[in-house]
Amino acid sequence: MIDSIRMILQESHADLCGKFCHLLEPFLLSLAKTSKPITLKHCNQIHSKLITSQCTSQLHLTNTLLRLYSKCGHFRHAHHLFDQMPQKNVVTWTTLISAHLRSGSFTKAFHMFNLMRGADEKPNEYTFSVLLRACSSPSLLDVGLQIHGVLVHYGLERDKFAGCSLVYMYFNAANDVDDACRIFHELLERDLVTWNLMISGFAQVGDFSVVKRLFSEMWEVHGLKPDHSTLVSLLKCCSSLREVKQIHGLASKFGADVEVVLGSALVDLYAKCGDTSSCRKIFDSMEEKDNFIWSSIISGFTKNSRGEEAVHFFKDMCRKKVKVDQHVLSGTLKACVEMENLNTGVQVHGQMIKYGYQNDCFVASVLLTLYASFGELADAEKLFRRISNKDIVAWNSMILAYAWLDQGSAHCMQLLQELSRTTSQIRSATLVAVLKSCKSKSDLRAGRQVHSLIMKSSVSHHTLAGNALVHMYSECREIVDAYKAFVDIVWKDDGSWSSIIGSYTQNGMESEALELCKEMLADGIAFSIYSLPVCISACSQLSAIDVGKQLHIFAIKSGYTHDVYVGSAIIDMYAKCGNMEDSDKVFVEQLQPNEVIYNAMISRYARHGKSQEAIEVFSRFEKNGLTPNPVTFLAVLSACSHVGYVEDTLNFFTLMVNKYKIKPESEHYSCVVDAFGRAGRLEEAYQIVHKYGSEPAWRTLLSACRNHNNIKVGEKTAMKMIELYPSDHTPYILLSNIYTGEGKWEEAVKWREKMAKINVKKGPGSSWLI
DNA sequence: GTAGGGTTAG
Numbered sequence: 129m130i131d132s133i134r135m136i137l138q139e140s141h142a143d144l145c146g147k148f149c150h151l152l153e154p155f156l157l158s159l160a161k162t163s164k165p166i167t168l169k170h171c172n173q174i175h176s177k178l179i180t181s182q183c184t185s186q187l188h189l190t191n192t193l194l195r196l197y198s199k200c201g202h203f204r205h206a207h208h209l210f211d212q213m214p215q216k217n218v219v220t221w222t223t224l225i226s227a228h229l230r231s232g233s234f235t236k237a238f239h240m241f242n243l244m245r246g247a248d249e250k251p252n253e254y255t256f257s258v259l260l261r262a263c264s265s266p267s268l269l270d271v272g273l274q275i276h277g278v279l280v281h282y283g284l285e286r287d288k289f290a291g292c293s294l295v296y297m298y299f300n301a302a303n304d305v306d307d308a309c310r311i312f313h314e315l316l317e318r319d320l321v322t323w324n325l326m327i328s329g330f331a332q333v334g335d336f337s338v339v340k341r342l343f344s345e346m347w348e349v350h351g352l353k354p355d356h357s358t359l360v361s362l363l364k365c366c367s368s369l370r371e372v373k374q375i376h377g378l379a380s381k382f383g384a385d386v387e388v389v390l391g392s393a394l395v396d397l398y399a400k401c402g403d404t405s406s407c408r409k410i411f412d413s414m415e416e417k418d419n420f421i422w423s424s425i426i427s428g429f430t431k432n433s434r435g436e437e438a439v440h441f442f443k444d445m446c447r448k449k450v451k452v453d454q455h456v457l458s459g460t461l462k463a464c465v466e467m468e469n470l471n472t473g474v475q476v477h478g479q480m481i482k483y484g485y486q487n488d489c490f491v492a493s494v495l496l497t498l499y500a501s502f503g504e505l506a507d508a509e510k511l512f513r514r515i516s517n518k519d520i521v522a523w524n525s526m527i528l529a530y531a532w533l534d535q536g537s538a539h540c541m542q543l544l545q546e547l548s549r550t551t552s553q554i555r556s557a558t559l560v561a562v563l564k565s566c567k568s569k570s571d572l573r574a575g576r577q578v579h580s581l582i583m584k585s586s587v588s589h590h591t592l593a594g595n596a597l598v599h600m601y602s603e604c605r606e607i608v609d610a611y612k613a614f615v616d617i618v619w620k621d622d623g624s625w626s627s628i629i630g631s632y633t634q635n636g637m638e639s640e641a642l643e644l645c646k647e648m649l650a651d652g653i654a655f656s657i658y659s660l661p662v663c664i665s666a667c668s669q670l671s672a673i674d675v676g677k678q679l680h681i682f683a684i685k686s687g688y689t690h691d692v693y694v695g696s697a698i699i700d701m702y703a704k705c706g707n708m709e710d711s712d713k714v715f716v717e718q719l720q721p722n723e724v725i726y727n728a729m730i731s732r733y734a735r736h737g738k739s740q741e742a743i744e745v746f747s748r749f750e751k752n753g754l755t756p757n758p759v760t761f762l763a764v765l766s767a768c769s770h771v772g773y774v775e776d777t778l779n780f781f782t783l784m785v786n787k788y789k790i791k792p793e794s795e796h797y798s799c800v801v802d803a804f805g806r807a808g809r810l811e812e813a814y815q816i817v818h819k820y821g822s823e824p825a826w827r828t829l830l831s832a833c834r835n836h837n838n839i840k841v842g843e844k845t846a847m848k849m850i851e852l853y854p855s856d857h858t859p860y861i862l863l864s865n866i867y868t869g870e871g872k873w874e875e876a877v878k879w880r881e882k883m884a885k886i887n888v889k890k891g892p893g894s895s896w897l898i
Numbered sequence: 899g900t901a902g903g904g905t906t907a908g
């Protein structure tokens with residue numbers, strides 16, 4: 129078509145002069161309608177022809193040219209033409225206003241509207257329609273209301289187009305159902321689009337009964353056949369697979385073709401109901417696939433823990449040279465986060481740069497989470513800083529990234545302060561994210577600051593915030609405060625009870641924990657997959673096998689035994705109570721044993737001193753393609769060190785660091801120290817503690833020195849401990865015991881006296897059995 | 899000749 133225009137334009141001026149306007153008109157019209165790109169050069173050529181053939185007075189032609197200039201985004205040329213036009217009508221003005229609105233230049237559009245009214249040009253229903261459509265976000269509602277006033281002045285409130293845009297605005301910008309309904313009922317004429325607007329408005333608000341009523345009125349009373357739009361709104365009201373299938377069925381009943389828009393909505397809904405095979409069928413049946421449908425299928429599979437396939441779709445897209453957009457990128461990255469797949473993430477990062485989305489808020493928020501989960505905090509922060517318009521989710525992602533780190537609370541608090549400078553409204557999700565960074569006593573100050581912020585803010589009654597506070601105090605070993613925070617929660621849910629019971633269990637208050645279990649049940653909250661493991665764990669530590677068995681029976685009845693956390697708690701409970709047979713049975717019943725279950729099995733053997741068995745489980749673990757985590761290594765290392773397998777301990781330690789790239793924590797070092805200690809290799813043990821040690825590691829070393837009566841290492845260990853932990857009585861006692869063991873009574877008494885002098889007291893011994 | 903509704907992501 130553009131070629132034909134070019135041919136016409138190349139004809140001589142004489143041939144065209146009289147008939148040019150007549151000939152050009154259909155071409156101009158078809159150009160204006162085409163979806164193919166039109167260049168400025170084409171517009172300029174047509175413009176010059178219009179001038180030379182003296183057609184500029186033909187308003188409909190110049191209006192169309194104006195539309196062409198606006199369509200290809202050349203507002204300067206459009207304005208130039210506009211200024212040159214000897215005559216203008218309402219279409220001229222509306223075309224330019226609409227073009228500005230489409231490009232997002234609201235100020236320019238409203239300025240043009242004022243100029244229009246100043247020039248005594250009367251706006252019509254089209255003018256109002258485009259203006260009101262632009263005012264459909266809450267921030268522009270004020271302007272919209274003023275325009276509504278002007279529209280009433282011109283008597284256009286009951287017009288189908290103008291009124292329809294009003295309905296849209298009241299729903300979207302004001303959430304004002306009543307005004308939207310009033311305008312709808314007063315409209316002189318209502319077509320399918322008008323009905324769809326009402327249906328979609330109520331679907332958005334969540335008033336599904338009205339949606340159904342409107343739908344049957346539209347179809348049964350007015351005989352209007354639903355189209356894609358109607359069905360998409362109906363889909364929003366579905367809460368079960370059965371309902372989704374019904375709507376899908378309606379599409380064929382009404383002959384509505386499942387094209388990309390309805391297809392995307394269906395894929396999304398089927399995915400939410402877990403029916404990925406239906407998603408796949410719809411996706412495969414699409415002849416024309418757009419970004420919406422690709423993005424829907426990718427996120428649909430991700431939602432159902434099918435990240436591999438989601439990534440496969442993404443790669444397929446890239447192979448087919450489909451241009452990816454920000455939705456596709458963020459959806460794919462989400463899959464990478466869930467699968468812990470950094471390699472694909474890096475590839476997606478490449479595409480992100482290629483298509484210019486590196487500063488996109490949605491994409492960067494997921495990518496930073498991915499990098500942070502691999503410990504690449506500097507890269508994560510770089511991504512965060514580059515986001516041009518950071519929204520609250522981006523801030524929360526960055527805060528959570530630091531919250532995973534040890535001692536991340538300082539970073540989180542800094543970010544919180546920085547955020548407070550940009551907004552006065554801090555939401556509970558952000559505060560909960562900061563609380564997650566408070567994991568030990570040293571973070572308590574930050575935790576308390578957040579607590580006071582919560583009390584001062586409007587989220588103080590939020591259950592989520594309360595639960596996070598209980599958890600924070602528990603992690604910081606402030607049990608009294610944890611309980612106070614628990615009492616303050618107005619609506620205690622399953623999470624609140626699980627947190628406080630877990631807190632008691634982890635802090636040696638198992639009996640109290642079981643008392644709380646009873647209170648929870650009395651409060652009408654049943655056991656869940658969250659509260660059961662903590663309650664079972666309380667039984668394990670009390671060796672309360674009778675209660676534990678009851679909880680196991682409850683887990684069986686409610687079908688919770690397949691949950692890995694419930695399962696591992698039961699395995700652990702029976703093992704701790706010495707009942708290995710039942711523990712084994714529960715392990716065998718696991719349908720898909722994962723890391724958590726295997727860790728429970730390894731720890732179980734470690735505790736019973738069955739190192740060989742623990743090592744065997746570890747090999748099975750690896751054979752099953754699972755990746756051991758720090759807890760796995762802690763279990764297997766302690767299994768080896770407890771029985772003095774020095775070589776095995778060192779091999780596993782090396783495996784952890786070199787193959788699995790896990791950074792050893794103080795507990796892992798303690799195991800190595802223990803192994804050396806038991807083998808009498810005290811000097812090597814001392815070197816490790818000296819470099820990486822923590823308080824428990826020092827204690828382990830000291831008791832090893834006692835067992836081997838090694839005065840040389842024992843002395844320097846005790847001295848170091850007295851320096852590091854002056855209020856601890858252990859080094860004095862152990863030193864004194866070492867001397868006693870060697871028959872050096874005087875030295876032994878000297879250390880006992882020293883201890884008495886500086887007022888360090890040994891707690892009285894106690895027995896579990898009496 | 900200017901205009902309206904519907905789909906996807908963190």
